[in-house]
Amino acid sequence: MSLEKVLAHIDADQNAAIERLKDLLRIESISTDPAYAQECDKAADWLVEDLKSIGFDASKRPTTGHPMVMAHGAQENGTHVLFYGHYDVQPVDPLELWDNPPFDPQVEDTPNGKVLRGRGTSDDKGQLMTFVEACRAWKTVTGELPTKVSIFFEGEEESSSPSLIPYMNANKDELRADIALICDTGMVERNTPSIVTMLRGMVKEELTIIGPNKDLHSGMYGGPSINPIRVLTKALGDLHDDTGHVTLEGFYDGVDELPENIATQWKNLDFDGAKFLSEVGLSKPAGEEGRSVLEMIWSRPTAEVNGIWGGYTGEGFKTVLPSEAHAKVSFRLVGQQDPDKIQAAFRAHVKSYLPEDCSVNFHDGSGDNASNMAIDHPAFETARYALSDEWANEGVFVGCGGSIPIAGHFQDIIGIESLLIGFGQDDDSIHSPNEKYDIRSFHKGVRSWARILAALA
Amino acid sequence: MSLEKVLAHIDADQNAAIERLKDLLRIESISTDPAYAQECDKAADWLVEDLKSIGFDASKRPTTGHPMVMAHGAQENGTHVLFYGHYDVQPVDPLELWDNPPFDPQVEDTPNGKVLRGRGTSDDKGQLMTFVEACRAWKTVTGELPTKVSIFFEGEEESSSPSLIPYMNANKDELRADIALICDTGMVERNTPSIVTMLRGMVKEELTIIGPNKDLHSGMYGGPSINPIRVLTKALGDLHDDTGHVTLEGFYDGVDELPENIATQWKNLDFDGAKFLSEVGLSKPAGEEGRSVLEMIWSRPTAEVNGIWGGYTGEGFKTVLPSEAHAKVSFRLVGQQDPDKIQAAFRAHVKSYLPEDCSVNFHDGSGDNASNMAIDHPAFETARYALSDEWANEGVFVGCGGSIPIAGHFQDIIGIESLLIGFGQDDDSIHSPNEKYDIRSFHKGVRSWARILAALA
Numbered sequence: 073m074s075l076e077k078v079l080a081h082i083d084a085d086q087n088a089a090i091e092r093l094k095d096l097l098r099i100e101s102i103s104t105d106p107a108y109a110q111e112c113d114k115a116a117d118w119l120v121e122d123l124k125s126i127g128f129d130a131s132k133r134p135t136t137g138h139p140m141v142m143a144h145g146a147q148e149n150g151t152h153v154l155f156y157g158h159y160d161v162q163p164v165d166p167l168e169l170w171d172n173p174p175f176d177p178q179v180e181d182t183p184n185g186k187v188l189r190g191r192g193t194s195d196d197k198g199q200l201m202t203f204v205e206a207c208r209a210w211k212t213v214t215g216e217l218p219t220k221v222s223i224f225f226e227g228e229e230e231s232s233s234p235s236l237i238p239y240m241n242a243n244k245d246e247l248r249a250d251i252a253l254i255c256d257t258g259m260v261e262r263n264t265p266s267i268v269t270m271l272r273g274m275v276k277e278e279l280t281i282i283g284p285n286k287d288l289h290s291g292m293y294g295g296p297s298i299n300p301i302r303v304l305t306k307a308l309g310d311l312h313d314d315t316g317h318v319t320l321e322g323f324y325d326g327v328d329e330l331p332e333n334i335a336t337q338w339k340n341l342d343f344d345g346a347k348f349l350s351e352v353g354l355s356k357p358a359g360e361e362g363r364s365v366l367e368m369i370w371s372r373p374t375a376e377v378n379g380i381w382g383g384y385t386g387e388g389f390k391t392v393l394p395s396e397a398h399a400k401v402s403f404r405l406v407g408q409q410d411p412d413k414i415q416a417a418f419r420a421h422v423k424s425y426l427p428e429d430c431s432v433n434f435h436d437g438s439g440d441n442a443s444n445m446a447i448d449h450p451a452f453e454t455a456r457y458a459l460s461d462e463w464a465n466e467g468v469f470v471g472c473g474g475s476i477p478i479a480g481h482f483q484d485i486i487g488i489e490s491l492l493i494g495f496g497q498d499d500d501s502i503h504s505p506n507e508k509y510d511i512r513s514f515h516k517g518v519r520s521w522a523r524i525l526a527a528l529a
Numbered sequence: 530m531s532l533e534k535v536l537a538h539i540d541a542d543q544n545a546a547i548e549r550l551k552d553l554l555r556i557e558s559i560s561t562d563p564a565y566a567q568e569c570d571k572a573a574d575w576l577v578e579d580l581k582s583i584g585f586d587a588s589k590r591p592t593t594g595h596p597m598v599m600a601h602g603a604q605e606n607g608t609h610v611l612f613y614g615h616y617d618v619q620p621v622d623p624l625e626l627w628d629n630p631p632f633d634p635q636v637e638d639t640p641n642g643k644v645l646r647g648r649g650t651s652d653d654k655g656q657l658m659t660f661v662e663a664c665r666a667w668k669t670v671t672g673e674l675p676t677k678v679s680i681f682f683e684g685e686e687e688s689s690s691p692s693l694i695p696y697m698n699a700n701k702d703e704l705r706a707d708i709a710l711i712c713d714t715g716m717v718e719r720n721t722p723s724i725v726t727m728l729r730g731m732v733k734e735e736l737t738i739i740g741p742n743k744d745l746h747s748g749m750y751g752g753p754s755i756n757p758i759r760v761l762t763k764a765l766g767d768l769h770d771d772t773g774h775v776t777l778e779g780f781y782d783g784v785d786e787l788p789e790n791i792a793t794q795w796k797n798l799d800f801d802g803a804k805f806l807s808e809v810g811l812s813k814p815a816g817e818e819g820r821s822v823l824e825m826i827w828s829r830p831t832a833e834v835n836g837i838w839g840g841y842t843g844e845g846f847k848t849v850l851p852s853e854a855h856a857k858v859s860f861r862l863v864g865q866q867d868p869d870k871i872q873a874a875f876r877a878h879v880k881s882y883l884p885e886d887c888s889v890n891f892h893d894g895s896g897d898n899a900s901n902m903a904i905d906h907p908a909f910e911t912a913r914y915a916l917s918d919e920w921a922n923e924g925v926f927v928g929c930g931g932s933i934p935i936a937g938h939f940q941d942i943i944g945i946e947s948l949l950i951g952f953g954q955d956d957d958s959i960h961s962p963n964e965k966y967d968i969r970s971f972h973k974g975v976r977s978w979a980r981i982l983a984a985l986a
Contacts, residue, residue: 104845162847169743231845258749272748276846285810289960290833291729291931294861295825296806298815301834302769309766312759349753353742354886358755368752376747377758378849379840384857389733391859392835400841402848404751429811474748503746503849 074214075526082209082518089205089518090179090188090511092122096159096197097177097190103138103160104231112138112227115159119204119225126208128223133243135235138227142246145207150219150529151451154249154488156478157200157256158229161192162503169505179511184262184499186511193509195502199255199494200225202517209522219529222249226478229256232276232438233477240485251451251489251528252482255517257472258496261342265459265467265520267452268492270334270370273405273442274475275414278435279422281307281397288393298429300397301382307425308399311375315361318375318403320417326408330371337468338366348498370471374404375418404473411439440477449489451528458527459493462520493520531671532983539666539975546662546975547636547645547968549579553616553654554634554647560595560617561688569595569684572616576661576682583665585680590700592692595684599703602664607676607986608908611706611945613935614657614713615686618649619960626962636968641719641956643968650966651957656712657682659952659974666979676986679706683935686713690934697942708908708946708985709939712974715953717927718799722916722977724909725949726791727827727928728936730862730899732871735892736879738764738854745850755886757854758839764882765856768832772818775832775860777874783865787828794925795823827928831861832875861930868896900937906946908985915984916950919977950977 082089101115102108116132116139123130123143130143138160164174172178177190188198203223210217224247228235240247260266283300284293313319330338345365349355359368368374382397384390403414415437422432445452447469459467472492479490495513496502539546558572559565573589573596580587580600587600595617621631629635634647645655660680667674681704685692697704717723740757741750770776787795802822806812816825825831839854841847860871872894879889902909904926916924929949936947952970953959 104847105843163841163843165843274848276848278846283811288809289931290831290835290859290861291929292826292955293809294831294833294930295816295829296802296814296822297809297811298813299833301837302766302815305762305834305837306766306769309759309763312763345753352745352750352754354740354754356755356884356886357753358759358884358886359752365753369749372752374747374751376751376756376848376850377762377840378747378847378851379842380758380762380854381838381842383834383836385836385838385855389735389857389859390835391731391733391833393833394835397837398842400846402747402846404747427813427815429813429815472748473751474746498749501743502749503847504744 075523078209078213078522079519081213082205082515082522085209086515089201090514093188093198093201093514094177096201097192098175100175101160101227102163103228105163109138112160116141116225116227119159122204123223126211133239135239137235140227140239141223141225143223145217145221147217147220151251152220152222152249153251153253153525153528154222154224154247155203155253155255156224156226157203158196158226159200160227160230161195161197162230164191166505171506184510187508188511188514189506189508191507193507194496194500195507196229196256198509198514199496199517202495202514203253203255203521205518206521206525209518210525218525221525236478237481237485240481244486247486249488251449251491254476254479254490254492255494256476257492257494258498258500259494260468260470262497263464264342265463265493266470267456267467268472269445269447269469270471271443271476271479271492272373272473273409273411273440273480275403275405275411275418275437275439277401277415277418277437279399279401280433280435282395282431282433283429284393284395287395290391290393293393297393298427299393300430301394303425303427303430304380304382304397304399307422308377308380308401316359318373320375320414320421322413322417323373325413326410327373328407334469341366341468351499369473371406373406373409375401377401404475406442409442411441415439440475441480443480443483445479446489451489451491454527455491455493455524458523459520462516462523493524495520532980535666535670535979536976538670539662539979542666543972547971550645550655550658550971551634553658554649555632557632558617558684559620560685562620566595569617573598573682573684576616579661580680583668590696592696594692597684597696598680598682600680602674602678604674604677608708609677609679609706610708610710610985611679611681611704612660612710612712613681613683614660615653615683616657617684617687618652618654619687621648623962628963641967644965645968645971646963646965648964650964651953652959652964653686653713655966655971656951656953656974659971660710660712660978662975663978663982666975667982675982678982693935694938694942697938701943704943706945708906708948711933711936711947711949712951713933714929714949714951715955715957716951717925719954720921721799722920722924722950723927724913724916724924725929726902726904726909726926727863728900728933729930730866730868730897730937731932732860732862732868732875732894732896734858734872734875734894736856736858737890737892739852739888739890740886741850741852744852747848747850750850754850755884756850757887758851760882760884760887761837761839761854761856764879765834765837765858773816775830777832777871777878779870779874780830782870783867784830785864787824791926798823798925823928826930828863830863830866832858834858862899864899864901866899868898872896897932897934898937900940902936903946908948911984912948912950912981915980916977919973919980950981952977
């Protein structure tokens with residue numbers, strides 16, 4: 073009976089919940105740019121105050137980077153869940169492609185219903201607030217939470233989480249729970265709630281190829297002088313063969329075929345790969361020949377150049393031979409691929425392209441394993457049933473192309489599994505201009521967590 | 530006998546000549562920046578007045594950009610020479626790297642002798658004044674010029690000369706002469722006067738590869754979505770093979786081996802390719818295997834990426850799959866290479882790398898032929914002997930890796946050959962902070978022109 077009242081309260085309180093979310097969205101918490109450090113701090117403060125207002129023992133925890141937020145509910149009984157989200161957001165450039173200011177969120181009507189538009193609406197402020205609002209509703213209606221709840225918010229997820237592992241290692245006891253809940257993923261389809269059980273890992277590398285000791289004029293030096301852009305384009309251009317395979321030595325070690333039951337679930341999903349690609353102007357899958365689009369996103373590894381620059385990039389022309397050329401490269405990992413081996417193979421690949429007059433610097437490489445959840449843990453089916461009660465279609469176990477390293481850290485450091493349940497849609501434009509979150513995702517997301525909390529209790 | 534007196538006068542008048550040059554150098558005639566348009570005009574006026582003071586019929590000629598200066602000497606007999614130079618200069622940024630204000634020229638002592646330091650000292654005000662001072666000396670000592678002299682100064686050489694071709698086409702008759710003299714090049718070595726007889730041409734291309742219709746998140750789309758940086762790096766990385774050859778179809782059509790006599794002259798030059806490269810931190814020539822460094826700079830064509838950019842290039846990391854990737858590419862041409870064919874071959878090369886989901890835009894491509902002087906014209910040997918009389922070493926015919934389009938225009942539009950004779954040194958830092966011109970180059974340059982005028986008469 074309580075659950076029905078809680079759900080009714082969520083419905084009645086929807087507009088107020090949106091206003092609270094807008095407050096959080098107005099804070100420009102771009103974690104990767106040091107110029108926004110104070111804004112990150114402000115977002116953490118806002119969350120601490122909001123959680124205190126609904127009875128959590130909440131506090132900001134300093135790190136060498138942006139602070140963590142930790143909160144514990146007063147309820148001591150029931151399954152202990154630890155909810156994770158991140159309050160930091162991606163940069164907003166290119167700013168000129170936004171129809172409205174990214175940090176002035178507005179509700180808009182669209183053919184698919186109302187959306188909230190702005191940076192962080194979907195990734196991840198809107199999503200993390202679905203859980204906070206579910207807690208608020210339980211507390212408001214019943215005076216308490218239905219089970220034991222702890223909350224853990226991070227402010228560096230969009231900038232490689234440099235403080236996360238040290239913090240988790242130093243606070244293992246406080247972070248221990250029966251299961252983690254993570255709201256930073258999407259739904260495979262508008263009516264199908266999805267629990268992610270496979271997450272790709274990632275290796276990131278930034279590199280600089282160095283040739284001559286200064287920028288040269290190509291009239292005076294062009295010909296005998298090596299151009300580091302030539303070396304960089306050759307090394308990166310050879311990362312893929314003509315069939316979309318990555319050419320690094322040993323790259324596919326640890327990449328397994330899907331288990332039969334998961335392969336069957338995926339085949340039955342109402343997912344149209346051609347439509348998925350056509351929405352971004354593409355028609356031909358660019359990954360390994362013979363694989364489905366879902367496999368390419370969820371269960372196959374990738375190599376991508378995320379940024380490249382060198383020489384003169386302004387208006388007009390400058391016939392310069394630059395001294396340096398740069399790139400940012402990442403690899404999405406699956407199964408048992410070893411990040412250290414992938415990094416070593418990439419570095420060896422680049423070095424094999426270096427002529428004797430060039431050198432290479434690798435900066436701040438980092439890697440995370442792919443994560444595979446133990447779906448025989450009973451919470452997985454419990455949550456799936458609770459989601460099926462809220463949405464038109466039954467809940468499904470899916471993969472996720474992105475890296476959510478926290479799920480692996482919960483396994484490795486705390487020793488718990490994670491239920492990755494999110495309500496993002498494919499067209500949310502996360503990390504892009506005009507990011508949005510469906511009001512329906514937000515509202516039914518809050519209701520979903522209210523159900524899951526009751527079911528897990 | 531007159532020549533000896535003229536040379537003696539040049540020696541006696543040296544300090545006054547330097548003061549006149551300093552006057553011209555103080556005018557901030559940066560042609561590429563509209564803020565300096567009045568200064569360009571002032572430099573043209575200064576030259577008109579100076580030429581009038583030594584008996585030239587001189588005037589400023591308006592264009593849609595900066596004015597030309599035209600002047601004709603009173604002497605009607607003898608070989609008709611048309612002297613070309615440019616009064617505009619490069620921008621001075623980064624200003625903080627100059628040891629003294631760029632437009633307050635000063636004579637300095639250096640281990641290699643006195644130099645005049647300041648923007649335009651070598652490129653090209655100091656060089657053009659070597660010719661004006663030679664005319665002044667002849668006029669002062671003998672009351673007339675030794676031969677028929679016309680002068681043509683441009684004010685847009687450092688900003689792509691937008692008015693040059695229209696002006697030359699509209700003034701063909703007035704520009705017609707027996708031979709052009711151009712003072713905008715350097716000496717192959719401090720004691721070896723050099724006549725440039727081969728100039729490389731150039732094709733410039735800027736291109737954009739377009740993939741998905743917006744920037745994508747590599748977690749959500751990485752695998753099935755084509756990354757335009759992958760296409761760009763592959764296309765550009767394959768522009769050279771492992772032996773330094775350019776791979777474009779038909780690229781070497783029209784590239785000839787050096788004539789025997791020129792090849793011998795070059796081999797005998799006191800030019801140390803290893804030293805040339807070591808000064809910029811390099812040791813191994815990056816051009817076609819089996820070619821000398823001088824050939825690579827002067828007589829072999831190149832392909833270079835002068836700029837490349839795409840994706841996220843700021844601090845930190847952003848796992849974006851960009852919608853677009855960009856590059857600026859140039860080709861230095863030699864011999865009879867056809868700029869239109871090279872451009873077409875490059876565009877075909879890029880298109881052959883495009884998957885069906887990518888498109889390419891080429892922006893503002895432009896091309897200039899290489900220029901090869903007809904060195905059997907008698908003026909070439911005449912000038913070479915005159916130079917040999919002035920300098921310690923004999924004059925030589927050399928190449929030039931850069932493009933000096935005016936020489937090609939004199940051939941194509943006016944139908945005359947050019948004697949490219951300049952006195953710049955490799956360490957003049959043209960286009961860079963702390964540009965200088967050796968006082969020795971200036972003084973012996975004036976004396977060289979005095980001799981050449983007499984010899985050509």
